[in-house]
């Protein structure tokens with residue numbers, strides 16, 4: 001008996017100690033915040049992100065609580081880190097928690113604290129580029145999983161985390177290639193969580209779709225002539241007529257937003273982003289010559305429920321008509337429909353069980369959820385929706401001004417810690433979800 005007891009003690013003490021260390025690491029706020037600051041201090045700003053250091057940091061975190069990790073480079077020097085927590089039924093569709101590791105550049109001199117110092121002020125605000133977009137989310141996923149592991153939770157469905165590069169420059173080398181790869185296919189993803197936006201109110205903002213960018217360039221030609229002569233069909237006059245037409249359309253869309261009839265993400269936005277015209281002289285521009293060519297660029301964002309055909313006709317017939325010697329092309333034109341021909345959106349009603357689970361899981365620890373919205377810009381979530389997979393954009397940041405890509409981006413430590421609790425609840429709900437209808441075939445296969 002004595003031997004028995006001694007043996008049991010020998011076996012249990014180390015694992016007990018490990019459990020205690022794990023749960024202290026998982027619950028101690030100052031360690032949690034220090035890890036967040038460490039990630040923020042890695043300068044992953046475009047155009048030269050320190051991807052290697054970011055990858056090493058993420059992998060070391062994953063190792064500290066025994067998550068399986070793989071590094072994939074679809075493009076040399078741009079690592080994508082894939083972490084895995086195997087579910088007890090890996091045949092079921094899995095969960096993917098996506099975040100990007102890069103951030104946009106920061107103008108250091110215009111910040112109160114250094115953008116890669118991760119300084120915390122007396123109010124608990126942590127200042128850093130990426131504190132909202134979206135290193136917070138990547139670390140919160142990890143912290144939530146660290147806690148779930150320490151609590152002894154066992155996921156039914158496998159959980160994957162992808163830390164992807166280059167979202168801020170279009171995502172082709174990251175989520176774009178990943179979502180079309182065999183590596184992704186094998187994961188059998190059922191639901192993706194990706195970034196959302198901070199909310200100045202107490203309600204978190206969930207996003208079920210986003211607008212597709214159409215980057216339009218219109219060009220016109222006309223007979224050159226003396227700057228003093230009035231005549232028809234000059235390149236500048238032709239272009240100006242188009243600009244006026246486009247501005248009227250812009251105003252009509254903006255009026256809908258101002259009147260409160262549509263949200264930002266529900267209208268077609270169009271903004272002129274460049275103008276190229278004029279004949280250069282050695283010192284400036286030639287002033288007495290009407291140029292023979294002119295060009296303008298527009299950033300158009302199209303919501304998934306818009307009619308792409310009618311917008312294309314409008315561009316061809318009104319914005320760049322051949323009758324005014326005009327042509328047009330797109331620098332980028334993302335589709336509005338997924339590969340199955342359905343609009344790019346994730347249902348936010350009873351037809352989508354993941355949505356219902358998310359709603360309940362956010363409320364459980366006391367979070368409040370606002371009305372689902374269309375993301376006004378683009379995120380990596382579009383690549384997953386393009387594959388016909390449900391994707392929800394969600395950053396658990398409430399009571400915070402939206403400072404994405406702005407100076408003095410910050411996140412309060414309490415808001416960050418609360419977000420971890422929210423993710424813990426969501427991941428637990430997603431990973432335990434049994435869908436009697438859809439999972440039958442996967443269970444039968446076992």
Ligand SMILES: [Zn+2]
Pocket residue numbers: 100133134167195
């Ligand atoms: Zn982002």
